[in-house]
Amino acid sequence: MATIYDVARHAGVSAATVSRVLNGHVKVDPALAERVTAAVAQLGYRRNAVARNLRTSQTSLWAVIVSDIENPFFTSMVRGIEDVASSAGFSVVLCNSDENPEKESNYIAAALTEQMAGVVISPSSNHVDDVNLLLESECPVVVIDRELQGVDADTVLVDNAHGADLATTHLIEQGNTRIACIAGPRWLSTATQRLDGYAHALTQAGLAVDDDLIRYADFRERGGYDAMSSLLDEGAAPQAVFAANNLMTIGAMECLVQRGLAVPSDVAIVGFDSIPWADLIRPTLTTVAQPTYEVGRRAAQLLARRSSTPDGPAERVVLPTSLQVRGSSTR
Amino acid sequence: MATIYDVARHAGVSAATVSRVLNGHVKVDPALAERVTAAVAQLGYRRNAVARNLRTSQTSLWAVIVSDIENPFFTSMVRGIEDVASSAGFSVVLCNSDENPEKESNYIAAALTEQMAGVVISPSSNHVDDVNLLLESECPVVVIDRELQGVDADTVLVDNAHGADLATTHLIEQGNTRIACIAGPRWLSTATQRLDGYAHALTQAGLAVDDDLIRYADFRERGGYDAMSSLLDEGAAPQAVFAANNLMTIGAMECLVQRGLAVPSDVAIVGFDSIPWADLIRPTLTTVAQPTYEVGRRAAQLLARRSSTPDGPAERVVLPTSLQVRGSSTR
DNA sequence: AGCGTGTGTGCAATCGATTTCTCATCAGGA
DNA sequence: TCCTGATGAGAAATCGATTGCACACACGCT
Numbered sequence: 001m002a003t004i005y006d007v008a009r010h011a012g013v014s015a016a017t018v019s020r021v022l023n024g025h026v027k028v029d030p031a032l033a034e035r036v037t038a039a040v041a042q043l044g045y046r047r048n049a050v051a052r053n054l055r056t057s058q059t060s061l062w063a064v065i066v067s068d069i070e071n072p073f074f075t076s077m078v079r080g081i082e083d084v085a086s087s088a089g090f091s092v093v094l095c096n097s098d099e100n101p102e103k104e105s106n107y108i109a110a111a112l113t114e115q116m117a118g119v120v121i122s123p124s125s126n127h128v129d130d131v132n133l134l135l136e137s138e139c140p141v142v143v144i145d146r147e148l149q150g151v152d153a154d155t156v157l158v159d160n161a162h163g164a165d166l167a168t169t170h171l172i173e174q175g176n177t178r179i180a181c182i183a184g185p186r187w188l189s190t191a192t193q194r195l196d197g198y199a200h201a202l203t204q205a206g207l208a209v210d211d212d213l214i215r216y217a218d219f220r221e222r223g224g225y226d227a228m229s230s231l232l233d234e235g236a237a238p239q240a241v242f243a244a245n246n247l248m249t250i251g252a253m254e255c256l257v258q259r260g261l262a263v264p265s266d267v268a269i270v271g272f273d274s275i276p277w278a279d280l281i282r283p284t285l286t287t288v289a290q291p292t293y294e295v296g297r298r299a300a301q302l303l304a305r306r307s308s309t310p311d312g313p314a315e316r317v318v319l320p321t322s323l324q325v326r327g328s329s330t331r
Numbered sequence: 332m333a334t335i336y337d338v339a340r341h342a343g344v345s346a347a348t349v350s351r352v353l354n355g356h357v358k359v360d361p362a363l364a365e366r367v368t369a370a371v372a373q374l375g376y377r378r379n380a381v382a383r384n385l386r387t388s389q390t391s392l393w394a395v396i397v398s399d400i401e402n403p404f405f406t407s408m409v410r411g412i413e414d415v416a417s418s419a420g421f422s423v424v425l426c427n428s429d430e431n432p433e434k435e436s437n438y439i440a441a442a443l444t445e446q447m448a449g450v451v452i453s454p455s456s457n458h459v460d461d462v463n464l465l466l467e468s469e470c471p472v473v474v475i476d477r478e479l480q481g482v483d484a485d486t487v488l489v490d491n492a493h494g495a496d497l498a499t500t501h502l503i504e505q506g507n508t509r510i511a512c513i514a515g516p517r518w519l520s521t522a523t524q525r526l527d528g529y530a531h532a533l534t535q536a537g538l539a540v541d542d543d544l545i546r547y548a549d550f551r552e553r554g555g556y557d558a559m560s561s562l563l564d565e566g567a568a569p570q571a572v573f574a575a576n577n578l579m580t581i582g583a584m585e586c587l588v589q590r591g592l593a594v595p596s597d598v599a600i601v602g603f604d605s606i607p608w609a610d611l612i613r614p615t616l617t618t619v620a621q622p623t624y625e626v627g628r629r630a631a632q633l634l635a636r637r638s639s640t641p642d643g644p645a646e647r648v649v650l651p652t653s654l655q656v657r658g659s660s661t662r
Numbered sequence: 663a664g665c666g667t668g669t670g671t672g673c674a675a676t677c678g679a680t681t682t683c684t685c686a687t688c689a690g691g692a
Numbered sequence: 693t694c695c696t697g698a699t700g701a702g703a704a705a706t707c708g709a710t711t712g713c714a715c716a717c718a719c720g721c722t
Contacts, residue, residue: 001468003678014702019680026681027700049444050390051678053381054707061445063424070406070607078400082427086434091441093394093424096413103417110422113380114392137332250608257611275608276401277552277581280588282613334708345672350710357711360670382708385677 002043011039022047053115062090062303063111065104067124068219069096071247072276073292074122077144080296081120088304090117099219101125112137118303120144126187140306142299147189154302156295156317160190160272163288163321164197164242165204167270170286170323171240172205174331176268180213180238182227182248191219194244194272213238217248224251232259238267240329246273249285253328268329283327291319333374342370353378384446393421393634394442396435398455399550400427402578403607404623405453408475411627412451419635421448430550432456443468449634453477457518471637473630478520485633487626487648491521491603494619494652495528495573496535498601501617501654502571503536505662507599511544511569513558513579522550525575525603544569548579555582563590569598571660577604580616584659600659614658622650 008015013032020026021036028036039045053059062085066074078094085092095111097104101124108130111119118140123131128151134141135153143155171179181198184191199209212235217223224243228251231238243249249271253263261267263283271287278285298317306312339346344363351357352367359367370376384390393416397405409425416423426442428435432455439461442450449471454462459482465472466484474486502510512529515522530540543566548554555574559582562569574580580602584594592598594614602618609616629648637643 004680005678015679016681016702016704017700020701023680029700032701046440046444048385048446048678049441050381050384050388050446051707052680054379054385054709055678055680057381057707059381059445061441069409069425070403072401075401075406078427079429082429086437091426091438093426094400095422095424096409098413107422109377110380110392113377114390115379115381250611253611254608277585277606277612280581280584280612281608282611335710336708346709347672347674347711348670351671354710358670363671379708382677383710385679386708386710388677 001048002045004045004047006043007036007039007045010043011035057115059115059117060090061114061116062092062118062120062300063095063107063116064092065095065097065107065111065119065121067097067099067104067122069094069098071245071273073145073246073273073290076292077296077299080293080298081300082296084297084300084304088300090304097124099124101127105130108134112139118142118307120299120303122146123148126189138310140303140310142303142306144295144299145190147193149189152314154299154306154315154317156299156302156319157189158290158295158319159321160193161197161200163272163290163323164194164244165201166197166321166323167242167272167286167288168198168201169205170325171242171268171270171329172201172207174240174268174329176240177207178210178213178236178238179207179240179242180215180231182224182231182241182243182252183214183216184219184244184248186216188219191216191244198242219245219248221247221251221254224248225255226251228252228255232261240264240268240270243269243271246271246275246287249273249287250275253281253285263328264331268331270323270329274324278326286326286329287324288321289324290321294319332379333376335376335378337374338367338370338376341374342366388446390446390448391421392445392447393423393449393451393631394426394438394445394447395423396426396428396438396442396450396452398428398430398435398453400425400429402604404476404577404604404621407623408627408630411624411629412631413627415628415631415635419631421635428455430455432458436461439465443470449473449638451475451630451634454479457520469641471634471641473634473637475626475630476521478524480520483645485630485637485646485648487630487633487650488520489621489626489650490652491524492528492531494603494621494654495525495575496532497528497652497654498573498603498617498619499529499532500536501656502573502599502601502660503532503538505571505599505660507571508538509541509544509567509569510538510571510573511546511562513555513562513572513574513583514545514547515550515575515579517547519550522547522575529573548582550576550579552578552582552585555579556586557582559583559586563592571595571599571601574600574602577602577606577618580604580618581606584612584616594659595662599662601654602659605655609657617657617660618655619652620655621652625650 004015021033095107122145183195215227217227335346352364426438451473453476514526546558548558
């Protein structure tokens, strides 16, 4: 592998000049520049980013740490980040923490030791120490999707409570009174906010919030399935279910299908997050849609701004959610 | 940010000793080691990976360059890679080339300049120059899912031709004679192999391979939709369709649904690749299943081996596919 | 006592780029 | 002709870690 010195020798100039030509910040005699670019082409030289990063103490990589790579919510969001990143001159690398705090911790450590230029993270726990580590080391950070108590970082969220309220109110308007909720992990802000929205809608309609109709699961398909089973087996069966994320909605549906219960006539269902190919699922699914791509885009914009102006107050962006009524909730 | 020299001063030893304690390759007086670890803890020191990478000229990052992050096939594969990577002491970063050769080229360049310890790539074109660039620079590479002509690299594939043959034969056995194929891009080995399997099955059964029944699309949902439209509008409508990947299968289904055609009674359909939540789609989809997780796992194993023993002949692993018969193909 | 051996530490070179500082060169004005 | 200022190129320091080499010290043997 050729180094900058090889190029310099080949072009009959100093390494400093090669560097200047490559970076283009300073003026160089066109004749020399020409010789340098020729030498670069001839030797197939590509600059060693590691050495450059060491000297300039910065990289052009953004790390995006997501909690579940298999959840379409995140993949769509990543597209939003990528589009902004590439136009800002950054490359995006994705890390999958798999809802596992230990893996998350490792990836944060890696982002720090690898001197990443920025980090977008959807925390898989409310364990704030790791994220604060990033903040302390002046690494630009944007927290996404999930709110962290006690962390003063730029954040992009969606209006979870409102979305859940819309979903629940819709189910009430359809004439349901026994409405269950399959909630997410208690320690995730998205989960608690959605649960709050559900409870708020019930209260608003003069209905009681019944703990027997609430199940806490893990935002995974399996968890949704088990929660639905539990709802059907224990206590009076609900007329309708609000599931607090996409994968759990799928799990709940699978449970209902497997038991031969008809949706929505036996049990109506509304999910949170959109689901790819929702049109092909029968019945089609009523869901609370989030602007996932936009979430990513805004997060990336915040990160880019934070990179150029590290100081300044943390911003908190909340994007709207909306109810997409389809077949699974209308009788 | 504390450096190794800060730690050394704090512990009253030389930087060399700190390094030796941190890496643990060489023996150090336990008393000194104790002082060093104490100093590390006290200063919150974390070693600068960039400097280390420069000196040792290697990193502990594997880049996985996939052609479509939104395709569940790849996300499942990534899990397989991650599991092996973490037990081999590597971290995985994901790059999304988005079926775009230019982006792919950029990510390969980034992998090279960032001195990645290894690369797993599912090429989005048959433009072999970039991949050869990796090989020449002795960066361990494993090509995955798609075969590249003229590239002598470790490769993990599935038996595409056999899978397509199974799918098509199954449709023939169900009594269909006019069987269409929605094929992928001509330049991708997966696409051509699947088309070959389709043609082979037809020939074997004494049926003609009719170009009017073949459409080339782009492995995307939209492409599948358009191809299906074209098949229905031009020429005699097919009795059955074999779609060469998961997203195009979805697109084709959506087209059929939208036109009010019943599956499988009007048109039977078999897809390639599994589809998440296939159980919830009505009718349930017959597909050719691939061992996606295993593909990732094997690729990662090859990469790990190549890292430790750079020389040696390139290996080519072909994993089996199998037909999962469900509702969309059986009358 | 003297020498050889082994153990462990520190010094300093090194990885490959960037960047400050210094200096040579040249143009233009007095 | 000489001086000044501008311009641009090269020499060398630097980023932070690793590691070959030399050396100091302790110990054991003759």
